[in-house]
Amino acid sequence: xxxxxxxxxxxxxxxxxxxxxxxxxxxxxxxxxxxxxxxxxxxxxxxxxxxxxxxxxxxxxxxxxxxxxxxxxxxxxxxxxxxxxxxxxxxxxxxxxxxxxxxxxxxxxxxxxxxxxxxxxxxxxxxxxxxxxxxxxxxxxxxxxxxxxxxxxxxxxxxxxxxxx
Numbered sequence: 001x002x003x004x005x006x007x008x009x010x011x012x013x014x015x016x017x018x019x020x021x022x023x024x025x026x027x028x029x030x031x032x033x034x035x036x037x038x039x040x041x042x043x044x045x046x047x048x049x050x051x052x053x054x055x056x057x058x059x060x061x062x063x064x065x066x067x068x069x070x071x072x073x074x075x076x077x078x079x080x081x082x083x084x085x086x087x088x089x090x091x092x093x094x095x096x097x098x099x100x101x102x103x104x105x106x107x108x109x110x111x112x113x114x115x116x117x118x119x120x121x122x123x124x125x126x127x128x129x130x131x132x133x134x135x136x137x138x139x140x141x142x143x144x145x146x147x148x149x150x151x152x153x154x155x156x157x158x159x160x161x162x163x164x165x
Contacts, residue, residue: 069115083127101154113138120160
């Protein structure tokens with residue numbers, strides 16, 4: 001009986017804790033002007049030339065096919081935008097990270113990640129970005145963005161990421 005009573009009290013407390021406070025509309029105060037409710041969905045604008053601008057408006061990553069390090073056709077559009085942005089903001093140095101999915105040995109994936117990063121590097125250099133600004137690193141399969149042992153996760157992990165310094 002005590003357990004049942006405690007369960008009911010706990011459930012009531014949980015429901016009470018989840019209740020939101022009523023909004024003050026100013027109608028009950030009778031005559032005062034109420035302040036508008038705070039804006040909840042108005043994000044601050046991105047600063048042009050910032051790291052956030054680069055990620056949101058250009059894109060910081062490109063994807064690769066299984067066991068491939070050549071730049072895909074759909075990745076070229078992103079890399080063209082990256083090259084244009086990087087030429088517009090020459091004050092940034094950056095690192096290109098090469099990544100692989102979980103399949104294969106650690107050594108194989110480190111080498112594959114390096115080839116992918118170098119492919120991105122060479123593409124950017126060919127499009128006018130100074131080589132002296134670019135650093136390359138491979139993480140192989142050590143830093144997945146998607147967990148899982150399926151094609152959806154693997155395709156997200158086969159990537160090259162441009163990280164502004």
